Amino acid sequence: MENIYLTPDHETLRDQVARFLAREVEPFAEQWERDGCVPREVLRKMGDAGFLGLMYSARHGGAEADALTNLVFAEALSQSTYGGFIITVLVHTDMASPHLHHAGNPAQQAKYMPGVIAGRTITAVGITEPGAGSDVAGLRTTAKQDGDEWVLNGTKLFITNGVHADLYFIAARTGSARHAISMFIVEKGTPGFTVGRTLEKTGWLSSDTAELVFDDCRIPAGNLLGEVDKGFYSVMKNFQTERIALAAMAIGHCTRALEMTLEYVRDRRAFGATLFDKQVVRQRLAMLDAKVRAARQYLYHCGWLVTQGRDVVQDVSLLKSLTGELVNEVVQACQQFHGGMGYMRGTEIERLWRDARILAIGGGATEVMLDEAAKRY
Numbered sequence: 571m572e573n574i575y576l577t578p579d580h581e582t583l584r585d586q587v588a589r590f591l592a593r594e595v596e597p598f599a600e601q602w603e604r605d606g607c608v609p610r611e612v613l614r615k616m617g618d619a620g621f622l623g624l625m626y627s628a629r630h631g632g633a634e635a636d637a638l639t640n641l642v643f644a645e646a647l648s649q650s651t652y653g654g655f656i657i658t659v660l661v662h663t664d665m666a667s668p669h670l671h672h673a674g675n676p677a678q679q680a681k682y683m684p685g686v687i688a689g690r691t692i693t694a695v696g697i698t699e700p701g702a703g704s705d706v707a708g709l710r711t712t713a714k715q716d717g718d719e720w721v722l723n724g725t726k727l728f729i730t731n732g733v734h735a736d737l738y739f740i741a742a743r744t745g746s747a748r749h750a751i752s753m754f755i756v757e758k759g760t761p762g763f764t765v766g767r768t769l770e771k772t773g774w775l776s777s778d779t780a781e782l783v784f785d786d787c788r789i790p791a792g793n794l795l796g797e798v799d800k801g802f803y804s805v806m807k808n809f810q811t812e813r814i815a816l817a818a819m820a821i822g823h824c825t826r827a828l829e830m831t832l833e834y835v836r837d838r839r840a841f842g843a844t845l846f847d848k849q850v851v852r853q854r855l856a857m858l859d860a861k862v863r864a865a866r867q868y869l870y871h872c873g874w875l876v877t878q879g880r881d882v883v884q885d886v887s888l889l890k891s892l893t894g895e896l897v898n899e900v901v902q903a904c905q906q907f908h909g910g911m912g913y914m915r916g917t918e919i920e921r922l923w924r925d926a927r928i929l930a931i932g933g934g935a936t937e938v939m940l941d942e943a944a945k946r947y
Contacts, residue, residue: 640811648821664814682737693737699727732779762786810886821897828858902923
């Protein structure tokens, strides 16, 4: 479908991503599902291809592209049916490293950003805790200054890339006020910082997820990211980038599911005709396609609003809630039309169905997103 926001350069990027997926991901990712992680070599190849620093400064190896270009990348990447691979990349590009890009001082950026963009330094962000998810202000991990060091204590949970990342951006409480939270840079191997547990998930099997434990973890004072007590606002700002990326992932999954299901129902025969010959099947798919096309236009409009410097909190909250629910509706219907085959492990539609469920939960559950939007009426 024609999209008024797309340019020839965007289409070139989409084609480049598609070729990368066909060559480097789809033939091998089933093994990654069994291994529970994406090989570093693949992430370095993505860095070599220029995919990991689209919005970052050219002086560090980035492309200085805008939010629409970044959205195109996320949607194109999500034509893969391996959600664990996709989220491994998107956490690195859209959820973790943007904290360094937005709040890092020149010395911090010069030290870490080249490796981040090249895929040599993989990142994770630690915000969620056992008692604090979407309610960021409820986190309990603390950071207290002791001379020229900060001392971190606490636990983070459900951290994507948590096992295999090299660099972590950690939110911790630095004052008594509800929003007195700061962000810190913590390198893997820092004494007092350990990966507590590797967590097993229903979906996103090729994505590693972990509990992080900080027990008197001492980091240099220079590892403060941004200003003291201002990290809450940094987290809130980056949530918009994160949620647009997740919405793009949802739309990518929707279009892929519809594409493969149309192919399947045109071929599958039952009761003397193809499934596509059944009016109920083709009309249901047409209605789902209509919903996806409408949501996709809203997705791109939100990306355009970001490029214009607009306040997008309400729109992105609505977008995230809409697409998180829609992808589950679409993939479940598509799985239904695959019949028993759609319930078999190893099939693309079963994987999409399994991986899509988290998109209505992660990065802001539907109910939280709707409430964020409603507060702004």
